[in-house]
Amino acid sequence: MRALVYSGPGEFAVREVGTPVARGTEVLLRVRACGVCKTDVHIHHGHFFAAFPLIPGHEFAGEVAAVGKAVTRVKVGDRVAADNQAACGRCDACRSGTPLFCTRMYAQGVNAPGGFAEYTLVDETRLYPLADGVSFEEGALIEPAACAVHGIDVITPRAGDDALQFGAGGTGLILAQLLRHAGVATLAVADLSARKLALAERLAGAETVAVRRDVPEAHDLELKNRYSGGFDIVIDATGAPAVIQSLPQYAHPGAKLVIYGVAPEEARIAISPYDIFRRELTILGSFSQLGTFPRAVKLVNSGVLKLKELVTHTFPLEGWADALARISGGSDEVKMVMTP
Ligand SMILES: [Zn+2]
Numbered sequence: 279m280r281a282l283v284y285s286g287p288g289e290f291a292v293r294e295v296g297t298p299v300a301r302g303t304e305v306l307l308r309v310r311a312c313g314v315c316k317t318d319v320h321i322h323h324g325h326f327f328a329a330f331p332l333i334p335g336h337e338f339a340g341e342v343a344a345v346g347k348a349v350t351r352v353k354v355g356d357r358v359a360a361d362n363q364a365a366c367g368r369c370d371a372c373r374s375g376t377p378l379f380c381t382r383m384y385a386q387g388v389n390a391p392g393g394f395a396e397y398t399l400v401d402e403t404r405l406y407p408l409a410d411g412v413s414f415e416e417g418a419l420i421e422p423a424a425c426a427v428h429g430i431d432v433i434t435p436r437a438g439d440d441a442l443q444f445g446a447g448g449t450g451l452i453l454a455q456l457l458r459h460a461g462v463a464t465l466a467v468a469d470l471s472a473r474k475l476a477l478a479e480r481l482a483g484a485e486t487v488a489v490r491r492d493v494p495e496a497h498d499l500e501l502k503n504r505y506s507g508g509f510d511i512v513i514d515a516t517g518a519p520a521v522i523q524s525l526p527q528y529a530h531p532g533a534k535l536v537i538y539g540v541a542p543e544e545a546r547i548a549i550s551p552y553d554i555f556r557r558e559l560t561i562l563g564s565f566s567q568l569g570t571f572p573r574a575v576k577l578v579n580s581g582v583l584k585l586k587e588l589v590t591h592t593f594p595l596e597g598w599a600d601a602l603a604r605i606s607g608g609s610d611e612v613k614m615v616m617t618p
C-alpha cells in the first residue's frame with residue numbers, strides 16, 4: 279500500500295509499504311479521508327510525543343476492507359469513523375480513573391501508524407458506523423468533534439453565559455456550534471479570516487470580530503467597546519501565546535479562561551496572579567479526547583453538528599507538502615482532508 283512515512287522529524291516521503299494484516303479483533307480499514315490538524319504540524323517538528331518512523335494522520339474514516347477472526351461488531355464494506363486512541367488500562371493514571379493522562383497511550387498517527395495511508399489497522403472497539411448521509415470527509419471530523427465535546431465537558435457552560443472565542447479553525451467552529459447548543463447567550467468569535475468568521479456566524483450564530491495582524495489593537499478596542507461587561511467564558515482556540523496572554527482582559531469577575539488551542543511547548547505567557555486572585559478567574563485546559571467519541575458520533579450522525587462546509591480542501595498523499603505549508607502558514611483554509 280502507499281503511505282506517507284516520516285523517517286524522523288521533518289523528513290517524509292510517500293512510499294510503498296507492506297499492507298498490514300488484521301488479526302483477532304483488528305479491522306483493516308481502507309482509509310477514505312483523514313483530517314489535517316495543527317497537531318500534525320507539531321508532530322512534523324517531532325513534538326507531541328511523536329514516535330518515528332511514523333505514518334501520521336489521527337482523524338480518519340473509511341471502509342472496512344478485512345476483519346480479524348474475532349471481529350463481531352463490523353463487517354467488510356461498513357462505512358466507519360475511527361477513534362485513534364486507546365489508553366493502556368495499566369498505568370497509574372489509567373488505574374486512577376483518568377485514562378486521558380495515560381502515560382502509555384496508544385495514539386494512531388502520533389506514536390502508532392495512522393491514517394495518511396491507503397490502509398490502517400484499528401481494533402473493532404474503536405470503530406463507529408457512519409449514518410448514510412454522512413460523508414467520509416465528515417466522518418474524519420468526528421475525532422476533532424470528540425475533542426470539542428471534551429472541551430464542553432471541561433468548560434461546563436451554563437445556559438445564558440456569554441462566551442468569547444478566539445480562533446475559528448475546524449475544531450474551533452465545532453466547539454462554537456456546541457457552545458451555541460449548550461445555551462450560550464452571546465457568542466462572540468474573533469479570527470483573522472473573513473471566511474472563517476462567516477462560517478462562525480452561519481453555523482454557530484456567532485457575532486464576529488475581525489482580527490487584523492497589521493492593526494493588533496483594533497479587535498481589542500472593538501471587543502472592549504462592544505462588550506464592555508466582559509465575558510463569562512473566554513476561550514483560546516488559536517494556540518497563539520499572545521492571544522492566550524490577552525484572555526483575562528475580556529473576562530468579567532468569576533470567569534473561566536480556557537486553553538483549548540495547542541501552543542508551542544516552550545511558549546510562556548505573563549499573567550497577573552493578583553488579577554486571578556482578585557477577580558476569582560479560573561484557568562481551564564482542554565486536552566484531546568477520550569471517552570467522548572460515542573457522543574461525537576451521535577452529534578454528527580444526527581446532523582446536530584454541521585461539518586460539511588468545514589472541509590474546504592482535499593489532497594492526495596502526494597499533496598502533503600502543500601497541505602503542511604498551508605496549515606503552518608495560518609491561511610484561509612478551514613479544514614483540509616487527505617484522501618489517500
Ligand atoms: Zn487533530
Ligand SMILES: [Zn+2]
Binds near residue numbers: 373382
Ligand atoms: Zn494507561
